[in-house]
Amino acid sequence: MSALKWQGWLVGLLVLAGLLVFAPLGLYVWASGDPAPSSPTVAAGSVRVTGCRIDPASRRVVAGVEATGQGSYVVTVEFRDRAEPGPGVRSAQSLVSIPGVTPGTPERSEAIGPVWPPATTPWCGVAHTTRTEAAATPGGG
Template identity: 65%
Template sequence: MGVSTSALKWQGWLVGLVTLAGLLVFAPLGLYVWASAGGGGRQEAAPPPAVEYVRVTGCRVDPAGRRITATVEATGRAEGAGAYVVTVEFRDRAAAEPGGRAAQSLVKIPGVAPGATEYAEVPGPVWPPSTTPWCGVAAADFTAAKQVK
């Protein structure tokens, strides 16, 4: 028994219609996924993290009380004035120990204007004698000042 040519034509049309229906259903879905993933349109760049605007400029131990103090510098951001909350870490070496814990202190640096530099002193723990301290920024957050109109 053979297959007639009219049956093959009908099967060809059926395959073509199913393919076209699949494209009509899945093409918009694919475009939606592509656009929501950032492929469609121009995306604005996120501002750099606050840690890039903050650094420790000094780390000293008071000889009398053996308390460590870090000097923190915060530079204003282009998007406007605001305040930084900085977590300063105090360790006995620059490289953190895996699973180790370090002393930390928080400091708030308010009213940092764009382009300006503000400083703060951050007291730390009492430091053991004959140990050289390391002070560094563990984390920083920036909160923009509210604009009054």
């Protein structure tokens, strides 16, 4: 056989070996990527944003958050310049803890966001909520 024919076989085998090594790696990286973010809702369960304003002194966004029900809540509040997120846009977020919520009595807190640019109206919403049940008191009662 000629040298040119052997070089063709060699190139073909190298391409096949590269596919066998790198294709599974590429599939693994692709499959383990972050899931697409879901758009947050203004109310998540028994937690809702009651207000969204800009503090005049600090120019930071302040969101009023209210929780009803029972238990303790950790709420992720999201701040954007419009209600619908744009493609690939990351939003500012803040965590708020609302402990000891009892039935029939709503508890309120405020989430402090980033410094907001002038002449832009902020949008505040609940991105995620985690609730833990109130622990029973020892000794009954």
